[in-house]
Amino acid sequence: MHSVQVQDLTKTYKTKNGLVEAVAGVSFDVAQGEIVGFLGQNGAGKTTTLRMLTTLLKPTSGSARVAGHDLSTDAQGVRRKIGYVAQSGGTSPAASGRSELVLQGRLYQMNQADAVRRADQLIQEFDLEDLADRPTVTLSGGQRRRLDIALGLTHRPDVLFLDEPSAALDPQSRSLLWEHVRKVRENYGTTVFLSTHYLDEADALCDRVLIIDKGRVVAEDSPENLKAQLGYDIVTIELATDADRAEAVLAQHPAVQEVKAQAQGLRLTVEHNDRVLLQFLRTLDEAGIEPLSIQVERPTLDDVFLSITNRSINLPGQQPMNV
Amino acid sequence: MQIISDSVLLFRRHLDTTMKSKISILIGMVQPVLYLLLFGPMLEKALPDASGSNAWQMYVPGLLVQLGLFGAGYAGFNLIPDMRAGVIERMRVTPISRLALLLGRVMRDAVVMLIQAVMLTLVAVGFGLRAPLVGVVGSFVMVLALAISLASMSYLLALSLPTEYLFAPVVNTVALPLLLLSGILLPMTFAPGWLSVLSHFSPFRYIVDGMRDLFLGHYATRSVLEGAIVAGVLVVGSLALGTRKFVQANS
Numbered sequence: 001m002h003s004v005q006v007q008d009l010t011k012t013y014k015t016k017n018g019l020v021e022a023v024a025g026v027s028f029d030v031a032q033g034e035i036v037g038f039l040g041q042n043g044a045g046k047t048t049t050l051r052m053l054t055t056l057l058k059p060t061s062g063s064a065r066v067a068g069h070d071l072s073t074d075a076q077g078v079r080r081k082i083g084y085v086a087q088s089g090g091t092s093p094a095a096s097g098r099s100e101l102v103l104q105g106r107l108y109q110m111n112q113a114d115a116v117r118r119a120d121q122l123i124q125e126f127d128l129e130d131l132a133d134r135p136t137v138t139l140s141g142g143q144r145r146r147l148d149i150a151l152g153l154t155h156r157p158d159v160l161f162l163d164e165p166s167a168a169l170d171p172q173s174r175s176l177l178w179e180h181v182r183k184v185r186e187n188y189g190t191t192v193f194l195s196t197h198y199l200d201e202a203d204a205l206c207d208r209v210l211i212i213d214k215g216r217v218v219a220e221d222s223p224e225n226l227k228a229q230l231g232y233d234i235v236t237i238e239l240a241t242d243a244d245r246a247e248a249v250l251a252q253h254p255a256v257q258e259v260k261a262q263a264q265g266l267r268l269t270v271e272h273n274d275r276v277l278l279q280f281l282r283t284l285d286e287a288g289i290e291p292l293s294i295q296v297e298r299p300t301l302d303d304v305f306l307s308i309t310n311r312s313i314n315l316p317g318q319q320p321m322n323v
Numbered sequence: 324m325q326i327i328s329d330s331v332l333l334f335r336r337h338l339d340t341t342m343k344s345k346i347s348i349l350i351g352m353v354q355p356v357l358y359l360l361l362f363g364p365m366l367e368k369a370l371p372d373a374s375g376s377n378a379w380q381m382y383v384p385g386l387l388v389q390l391g392l393f394g395a396g397y398a399g400f401n402l403i404p405d406m407r408a409g410v411i412e413r414m415r416v417t418p419i420s421r422l423a424l425l426l427g428r429v430m431r432d433a434v435v436m437l438i439q440a441v442m443l444t445l446v447a448v449g450f451g452l453r454a455p456l457v458g459v460v461g462s463f464v465m466v467l468a469l470a471i472s473l474a475s476m477s478y479l480l481a482l483s484l485p486t487e488y489l490f491a492p493v494v495n496t497v498a499l500p501l502l503l504l505s506g507i508l509l510p511m512t513f514a515p516g517w518l519s520v521l522s523h524f525s526p527f528r529y530i531v532d533g534m535r536d537l538f539l540g541h542y543a544t545r546s547v548l549e550g551a552i553v554a555g556v557l558v559v560g561s562l563a564l565g566t567r568k569f570v571q572a573n574s
Binding site: 058082083084090091109151 | 336343404405413415416418
């Protein structure tokens with residue numbers, strides 16, 4: 001059962017310089033209860049896609065079903081079943097969190113008593129007890145973000161859309177936020193579709209990642225598979241002296257793809273191989289070089305992202321269309 | 324009906340926001356009095372009383388329209404912080420009726436304007452206005468129509484402009500000629516031919532003329548009819564345009 005099915009969705013804007021394809025035809029499915037991340041740089045088309053899927057923006061072409069309703073013919077049906085938390089949030093600065101939560105319930109046609117009860121429940125669930133009666137403008141970024149997400153969940157939506165949920169939050173607020181998002185799925189089976197340009201966020205939170213670049217989905221898999229697909233380890237060797245000589249001898253090793261000198265030593269891109277470290281040490285020892293330390297890192301989603309988006313830049317026909 | 328309950332819900336929220344701010348209440352009450360206090364005393368010399376009527380019956384309807392132009396006409400300013408904070412977008416994702424998004428706000432603006440109009444009229448009585456109650460009440464209906472249409476157009480403008488910096492200059496630029504062409508300060512009968520012709524392109528000229536007749540107790544006149552028709556067309560047209568903008572708003 002799919003919560004979100006997207007088929008060839010596009011959005012083209014007219015500008016002075018011609019047509020700009022913000023979203024150049026994306027297709028994907030999101031299963032019920034899945035947390036899927038939309039990963040891409042600023043301007044890649046993430047927000048535009050999200051705004052189309054949440055009925056805020058009319059697609060230029062393509063179709064989508066969201067929470068069982070057709071986006072183009074039944075926008076009201078979609079609206080009843082989804083929650084959306086925009087990048088900038090959506091709370092009125094002068095209003096209190098509690099009054100915003102009650103209003104939100106009323107906007108979804110709850111009666112006053114139900115809306116008040118639901119607001120109390122969310123305040124508790126999102127640890128907002130001490131903050132709920134203050135004007136939202138006095139809340140910190142992390143606190144306001146929790147309130148934003150509570151607002152998005154007021155009507156117990158089937159699908160929750162989060163646009164850059166942790167942008168501009170400190171590390172503690174971020175992990176707290178992730179905790180809340182995970183709990184939402186765990187407790188209510190809510191499907192979560194979020195956009196982010198933080199790779200660690202996608203890694204920490206998502207079952208599946210769609211990498212979007214220049215308005216197209218260029219990769220789609222679990223974070224683990226995406227990382228495995230890259231298949232390279234990064235070996236960092238710290239050296240006091242002899243960096244040049246070390247570079248020369250190690251570059252000859254068959255597993256080494258690339259050697260880069262850096263301030264404190266070398267950084268090598270190496271085919272994944274469990275024995276490679278021992279061989280490196282032996283080679284260095286034979287050459288009379290003693291490293292200060294040697295470290296191996298599995299690729300991060302950052303590396304995957306860079307490798308994929310670099311590759312896609314070189315493919316023809318992926319630049320924004322200028323007519 | 325859903326549209327009505329949605330509109331009332333948002334109306335109450337917006338009215339709450341206005342009423343919670345003591346400063347905005349104070350400003351709202353001071354404004355109409357200032358018009359009377361700083362301009363009224365010169366009036367009696369400029370427009371001597373004719374038989375059976377006094378200058379205030381000419382001047383107060385004009386003031387009411389001016390209050391609308393510079394009050395409800397600037398309503399769009401209230402939208403800008405909400406657009407910036409994402410409140411409009413948050414509401415557009417909910418199933419709430421799009422007309423209610425506009426009506427809730429416009430109803431608040433209309434109520435604020437009506438309260439101001441009543442205050443201004445009462446203070447004007449202190450200054451020497453005498454007018455029949457039926458005519459004054461009829462004028463207030465036109466004031467409501469005026470507030471609804473001006474506020475709707477103001478929201479439409481706020482949602483349409485590429486940057487919020489443009490809002491104040493654009494409203495000023497539109498409001499000033501409308502004000503002058505409506506014969507608000509002086510009756511348009513003083514105007515030379517070309518200016519009089521031009522003034523007929525301002526919808527507010529008809530409303531001011533209609534309201535002046537109502538204040539004079541002349542109910543079954545052409546001016547009253549024209550004023551009422553223009554007011555009705557303005558309300559329907561501006562609400563339709565405003566709602567369309569809320570459907571597709573890009574904010």
